[in-house]
Each structure stands twice: as structure tokens, then as C-alpha cells.
Amino acid sequence: MRALILGGTGDANQLADAFVREGIDAIYSYAGRTQIPLGHSLPTRIGGFGGAAGLADWLRKERITHVIDATHPFAAEMSRHAVEACAAVGVPLVALERAPWTRAAGDSWIEVADISAAVTALPEARARVFLAIGRQHIAPFAAKPQHAYTLRFVDASDGELPLPDAEVITSRGPFTLESDRELMRSRGIQWLVARNSGGTGARAKIDASRELGRPVIMIARPTLPERSRAETIEAVLAWLGHGARLGA
Ligand code: NAP
Secondary structure, eight states: OOEEEEOOSHHHHHHHHHHHHHTOOEEEEEOOOSOOOOOSOSOEEESOOSHHHHHHHHHHHTTOOEEEEOSOTTOHHHHHHHHHHHHHHTOOEEEEOOOOOOOOTTOOEEEESSHHHHHHHSOSSOOEEEEESOGGGOGGGGGOTTSEEEEEESSOOOSOOSOSSEEEEEOOOOOOHHHHHHHHHHTTOOEEEEEOOOSSTTOHHHHHHHHHTOOEEEEOOOOOOOOEEESSHHHHHHHHHHOOOOOO
């Protein structure tokens, strides 16, 4: 057995730790977008594969027998390529995919399909907006330049931001309810724009919005092709070790 973990997330790092503990032969792949301190001791490769065809070639060359897609739920391109490449090469694939967040009592969510719908959902009147969506997705918000945006990035921002009134916070998380509540309170945040990532590491801002009575524009996950899914690391280990059947 020789596994490939498509990573770049906290969940993927925990999976890598579990592989090291279990002595599973595996390579961990990063896109190389951020300056990531390696959170695990698996052998690592960095950078794109060159589309689904490039990944298929790489899987053959490296004699990979199992692929675990543990990328972020919004890393849709990578996930689509993984489905296509694994089907082409005949290598089994499972996605480590945490459940999406669901609305709790007191939440005020506007659920939208994508980033452009999130821009439309923001009010016309100037407001203070916490845009918790990642650097590569902020450009469409230039269509609403009247707002005061707070942005939170993993790495320090280089280059010009497309938003005239934006403050950048650099932090890697995980975030606590106390710190996100304080961040939102001290900046007078009136709206949160977030993607439905699920899991605990990024949840604090959702809980803080509920406590502060602030509305959330919640961007739904992209639609992906059918694939086997595991919600926990234990389920991935079972899939590898015992071929346990998982829900598609
Ligand atoms: P994406 O749009 O789905 O991927 C774009 C391209 O980047 C892919 O087609 C692939 O290039 C390359 N790529 C992505 N993930 C890769 C990986 N793990 N290993 C090797 N190549 C990879 O992805 P994204 O949204 O930009 O995310 C990039 C990375 O950041 C992912 O690893 C993801 O887990 C992590 N991340 C993303 C988010 C997010 O909000 N999207 C949040 C936290 C972490 P080729 O086509 O050349 O193979």
C-alpha cells in the first residue's frame, strides 16, 4: 500500500499524524499557496500536478494504491481532478469531509450558492463586514466598495487589495469564540460573510455572530462528483485497512 493525501488542512495534518502512528506508507501533497509550517512528518510534495491528466500520470509513476482527498471543502478543482484521475487509473479514492455547519437556534443566516450571490446579499448602505473567505475570493466584493471590510488571511498580504476600505488581520487559527467575539465587537462588525467549511477550527466566528445577533451570509459548498466519503480519521483508517464500505 502507498497512499497519497491531498492536504493543506488541519484535518489532513491530523490524518498524516495517524498514518505515521500506524506506519502507513504515504505522501502528503500541498498546493503550495501559503507558507505552511509542516504540521506532520510524512514525506511531502508541493505544487499542482497539472490537472487531472497530470495527477493520473503522477499516481502511476509513484505507484499510488489509495488516494485520500483531505483538501478544504471549497478546493473544488483539486477534488474534481482527484475523482477523474483516480477513475482513469483505477485507484480507490475517499474524501475526508467534515459535515457542513447547520443553523442553530438564534442564527440569522442568508444561505447563498456562491461568492457572487454573497456580494449581492450584502446591503447597499455602508456596513462593517467581516469577510472570512480567503484571499483569492475577495475581488468580487469590489462591486460593493462602500463597505468597511475586515479580512483575515493565513499569510501577510502582499500586493494591492481590490477593496478601498479594508483592514487585514493575519492569523492561522484555530480561533476561539472569545477571540472572534472580541474581534467582531471591537470592530463593530455588522455582517459576516463565511463559507460553510464545517468542523471546529473555523466555527468560532459563526458562534460569535449568533451571540452578537449579527447576520451571516453563508456560502454553500460547491457541488462535487459522487465519491466515497469519510467524516473521521478512524473511518479513513478503516477504509484503508479493512476496505470498509463508506457512503457515496
Ligand atoms: P483548488 O482551487 O481546488 O485547486 C486549484 C489547483 O491547485 C488544483 O487544480 C491543483 O493544481 C492545485 N492544488 C490544490 N490543492 C492541491 C494539493 N493539495 N496538492 C497539489 N496541488 C493542489 O484549491 P484551492 O481552493 O486553491 O486550495 C488550495 C489548497 O489550500 C488546498 O490544498 C486546500 O486544501 C487548501 N486550503 C484551501 C482553503 C480554501 O478556502 N479553498 C482553505 C484552507 C486550505 P493542478 O490542477 O495543477 O494539479
